[in-house]
Amino acid sequence: MRVVVLTGAGISAESGVPTFRDADGLWEGHRVEDVATPEAFDHQPSVVHRFYDARRAALLAVQPNPAHHALARLEAALGDDLLVVTQNIDDLHERGGSTRVLHMHGELRSALCRGCGGRSPWDHELADLPPCPRCGVTELRPDVVWFGEVPYEMERIQQTLDRTDLFVSVGTSGAVYPAAGFVQYAGRRGARTLELNLMPSEGTHLFDEARHGPASELVPAWVDEVLG
Numbered sequence: 001m002r003v004v005v006l007t008g009a010g011i012s013a014e015s016g017v018p019t020f021r022d023a024d025g026l027w028e029g030h031r032v033e034d035v036a037t038p039e040a041f042d043h044q045p046s047v048v049h050r051f052y053d054a055r056r057a058a059l060l061a062v063q064p065n066p067a068h069h070a071l072a073r074l075e076a077a078l079g080d081d082l083l084v085v086t087q088n089i090d091d092l093h094e095r096g097g098s099t100r101v102l103h104m105h106g107e108l109r110s111a112l113c114r115g116c117g118g119r120s121p122w123d124h125e126l127a128d129l130p131p132c133p134r135c136g137v138t139e140l141r142p143d144v145v146w147f148g149e150v151p152y153e154m155e156r157i158q159q160t161l162d163r164t165d166l167f168v169s170v171g172t173s174g175a176v177y178p179a180a181g182f183v184q185y186a187g188r189r190g191a192r193t194l195e196l197n198l199m200p201s202e203g204t205h206l207f208d209e210a211r212h213g214p215a216s217e218l219v220p221a222w223v224d225e226v227l228g
């Protein structure tokens with residue numbers, strides 16, 4: 001059985017990573033346009049850097065939770081028949097043991113050089129405008145996909161969705177495209193679709209089945225079911 005699991009901020013909520021839209025969510029203190037658009041970066045690079053430097057530093061204080069670990073268990077059983085596509089820029093899937101993870105919106109622990117286009121593993125700040133480890137110019141930006149930018153690896157995602165048997169969405173509000181459109185895309189190609197979320201998402205009506213509750217409980221239970 002070929003499975004694609006799409007994850008959002010909700011899968012990392014119980015690890016202590018703030019979600020976007022929930023009460024005390026990331027967007028509370030910041031207007032999206034002010035911190036997550038290329039225009040914002042052109043106008044106020046220091047504001048944008050501080051926003052991502054703070055999230056990168058906060059990663060050190062959080063750990064993967066049972067939902068991340070359960071997906072790693074599923075990967076151990078399904079191997080190449082499982083792909084985790086995440087909208088999250090944290091590294092909790094990998095720290096939970098998953099290797100087949102695709103970060104369609106980028107990663108906090110990576111810096112992208114606007115000079116040479118190269119990517120470098122990054123665990124420090126960018127606000128002090130350090131030089132690119134590859135080309136030396138001070139043109140580094142967070143390696144994340146901002147609103148109005150094309151998500152990473154869309155072709156590979158589409159090819160994998162084309163031949164998936166089961167599409168599962170975990171911890172996402174279904175508010176941001178193109179990720180929010182994957183359930184319809186996969187469903188139209190015959191895949192069964194399942195939503196695992198704390199509460200009904202904006203696209204809950206598009207799923208064959210929906211289960212609501214905390215990811216740390218729903219995901220391990222679903223994985224146990226799949227692994228029988």
Ligand code: BV8
Pocket residue numbers: 007008009010011013014019020021022025036087088089105106144145146147148149150151154170171172173174175176177178179196197198199200201213214215216
């Ligand atoms: C693009 C990185 C062209 C940076 C992010 C069609 C219609 C309308 C608008 C558009 C459209 N197409 C494009 C747009 C514009 C835009 C968009 O969607 N706007 C929205 C606001 C309407 N999209 C874009 O600009 C995208 N680019 O379209 O390019 C294109 C398209 C296709 C092919 C080629 C080219 C780029 C979007 C990416 C932006 N970058 N992140 C950063 O992280 O700072 S988006 C960011 O916000 C996240 O990555 C994620 O995608 C989104 C947040 O959503 P969630 O992760 O779901 O989080 P949220 O807080 O909303 O919800 C949490 C959920 O978890 C809730 O449902 C909650 O109930 C649940 N939950 C909470 N706790 C738990 C839980 N569940 C289980 N257990 C718990 N414990």
